[in-house]
Amino acid sequence: MYKLMRALNISWSDGTHSAWQQLFGQIEYRATEVFVILKDGSGLLSRPLARFEGLPNGPFALGNTGDVILYVTHHSAPDSDEWREFAGVIDDSWGALATYIPAEQIARVEIRRNKIKTASTPPKV
Numbered sequence: 001m002y003k004l005m006r007a008l009n010i011s012w013s014d015g016t017h018s019a020w021q022q023l024f025g026q027i028e029y030r031a032t033e034v035f036v037i038l039k040d041g042s043g044l045l046s047r048p049l050a051r052f053e054g055l056p057n058g059p060f061a062l063g064n065t066g067d068v069i070l071y072v073t074h075h076s077a078p079d080s081d082e083w084r085e086f087a088g089v090i091d092d093s094w095g096a097l098a099t100y101i102p103a104e105q106i107a108r109v110e111i112r113r114n115k116i117k118t119a120s121t122p123p124k125v
Contacts, residue, residue, distance in 0.1 A: 028116055034060050035110040036068055036101055041078030044099065046070045055096050066103030071096060 033047040046052070049059035052071045061069040071090075074083040090096045 029113040030116050031059065031111050031113050033110075033112040034068075034070055035108075035112075036070060036106055037108040037110070038101070038105050039107045040105075041107075043076035043083070044070060044072045044101065045074035045076070045083055047073055051090075052096070055098075057098060062109070063103070066106060068101045068103075068106065068109065070099050070101065072099045 031049050033045065033049065036044040038044070046060060052059035055071065057069050059071065063069075072086060073089050074085050076083050088094075088097070
């Protein structure tokens, strides 16, 4: 049913319970940056996410209640377009600094994704 409605451009719904869950329904894409804009207007950014792939919780985690765990690399003050880089997100002695952001503090989450490049298959002879 969903396939037919999508083909006729009636609805792009697929029965997923929330848009939050749908973010990761397409496994051929990899997240490269995560922006979390807080209700006070400040922002938190993590990039490049590949840098954090082997760490606990992966490069970031989206909780079922809308909360987020993120390795914050940059911060933006309220009403500012400037991003200040944090030094020492990964420290040789102390480890990696993960930040928990409760859902009630989050105004918006933006996730930049790229299509995963696959090795091209040789033509059949």
